[in-house]
Amino acid sequence: MLDSLRASKGGLITWIFLGAIIVVFVISFGPGSFSKGGAGCGGTPAYAARVNGVVVPVRDFEEQANRLSQFFAQFGQDVTGPAAVEIRKRALDAVIERALVIQEAQRRGLVVTDAEISAEVRQMPQFQENGQFRFDLYEDLVKRSYGSPARFEAALREQLLYDRMLAALDETVKVSDAQAKAAWRATADKVTLTYVRFPLTAAQAEVNPSDADVKAFAGAHAAEIDAFYKANPDRFDQKKKARVRQILVRVAPGAQSADDAAARAKIEAAQARVKKGEDFGKVAREVSEDPNTKDRGGEVGFVSEATFDEAFAKAALALEKGQVSDPVRTAAGWHLIQSEEVVPARQVSLDAARPEIARELLAKERAGKLLREKAQAALDAARKGKPLAEQFPKADKQVKIGGAPVVAEDAGPFAPSAASLPGVGAVPALAAAAAAASTGEVLPQVYDTPAGPVIAVVKLRERPDDSAFEAQRGQLTAQLRRQKEGEARVAWLQELRSGARVEENRALLGVASAAQPE
Incomplete structure (x- = not known):
């Protein structure tokens, strides 16, 4: 050529x-x-x-x-x-x-x-x-x-x-008119809600079961308590952990031995300064090459076996409070580690944990019942014409449960077919009711969520207008085609690679x- x-x-x-x-x-x-x-x-x-x-x-x-x-x-x-x-x-x-x-x-x-x-x-x-x-x-x-x-x-x-x-x-990749119209309808179908969530965790602070009630609950719900214990092993079988600081001198992957030696020499010089009495945090701010911890004086937080590089965790967990490690090599480079706090391993038996679990489950049960009653009362008031924003204002005369404010919030617009509704979460029954409702309609029931019961009113309901699709047909078809081309490329590349x-x-x-x- x-x-x-x-x-x-x-x-x-x-x-x-x-x-x-x-x-x-x-x-x-x-x-x-x-x-x-x-x-x-x-x-x-x-x-x-x-x-x-x-x-x-x-x-x-x-x-x-x-x-x-x-x-x-x-x-x-x-x-x-x-x-x-x-x-x-x-x-x-x-x-x-x-x-x-x-x-x-x-x-x-x-x-x-x-x-x-x-x-x-x-x-x-x-x-x-x-x-x-x-x-x-x-x-x-x-x-x-x-x-x-x-x-x-x-x-x-x-x-x-x-x-x-x-x-x-x-x-x-081909896009039919029917596919483009279906995609458009999915985006043009929108709901905006005004909702109130009644906070379950906060409500548990308002209920205070007596020791007698806890004991009775434990006797009647032994299987439930056993299941809770087994489902939360990290809570009752805690591994040893240590709160540490570090100084890191990085070594690039595949670096020559001379570069590795230079990095080690730099960390040893930092070690010598600390041994002479200089504050570890001060040296970390001046020497460390880890941008995530350098400005905090090398503060890392708690380290345990399962959450960190093996060599780093082993060295950190071997230290007593106040001790500084020898230089430690990981794939990131050379580290110097100082232990600030050591939390020993702790294992709580099922029998020892039973009263604590029983109290928690009983408080949750009573809090849930209390909140459902409050939510139902608010829902009944909304049906009679009292807006949620008036019942649960964001400023004056704010309602609180367990010290936590309960306020009316807006969520949306969103597609009622969405897997998770913004601010509300995945509540299929609520989404279905919102899809069938009209603007201003109070949704028919109290909806349970992991964070607490929710009630809602449809602030705005927008349904697809097919005439609007005709004006946007070309643009929407092109957008859907680009999306499908991207999906086809991803799938094809995965197939090639496999x-x-x-x-x-x-x-x-x-x-x-x-x-x-x-």
Whole structure:
């Protein structure tokens, strides 16, 4: 193809174009696409993955991870700690899926010709000057970014294959008028509620069963108490935990031994400062590289065996209150840990827990009965014309139960077919009643929820108007098609991956800092 482009060569190159070296192509595919596999520094394989035996280079993966980080960062999202690990996982999935798509395109016999490559290159503004393709500009830019025009053209051919394969998949997606209308009706069918929830937890503070009542309840509900005990093992069989601070010096995945040694030396220097009497929190603020804990003086929170990196948890739980660990190595890097509080393991037998459980269940039962009575009274008043907002105002003469305010809230608009209603939760009977109701109608009963009974009035009921659909048919059909194309791509990629031989280099992912609050 180089020869076909050479005929367009001419004039002086406008070097100012070098300030944005074909960014659009680096976004789609980078020069790393042409790297070869092999061993990297520190023994880490120099590949991100092998897909059906084809190497996906580390450079492709790192470029994708950097692009994702920049994308999330520009919207103010955290891109450090656990978020960084998630970003790198997404990046690895993306480059693997890209390789699978290209391989499938090749298997199906899709071809991008030299003429198509030439036409694509000629229309790219990066290679034009005053609206005209300039071969010198093209040649110099791709040499700087890719090493040679041949490598760039090979990468471009892969990208066009990728785009062509996905376009062919998208063509299989069809949206009928009936499907578009059904989707529209689902979004045009809306309810806004005014509701009141009567708080169960707060009400339990208002009921105070006597010891005699608790004893009687325990005798009559032994099986229920046994089931509660078995369903809440963490409450009655508590593992040892420790509240700790940490200083972290990060070590990148696959780092060379010299980098690891430098990180250890830095943590040992921090250890020496603490041993000489400096405040651990002060040293953490100055030295630690964990953004989640650094500004809090390294404060992590409680650590237990099941919630943290194994090496970190083992070292933390071995400390007595006030002790500082020796340097600890995890996949995140080198840590120094200080114990601030130790909570020993605690196991409560069923017999010992029985009175506590009985009291809690009895209080919950009585609180539920009390709240249902209050809710029914409020519902009856609403049916007689007294608005919920008047019965349960947000400011003056506020109603309280167990010290918690009970106020009328608005929820919606939402589709009554939604699995969970905003502010209310998953209450199928309430949703069905709201769907059948009209604006201003009081819903017919008190509805039980885990957080307490709820009553509601339909503030606004909007039903689909088919004439409105006709005016939006084209736009709605296009939106539904894009949605279905996305779903089809996800399902197709999952199918491709399930049938492929994929070997991931998970050492490249790194791990989140062990120092996350429990």
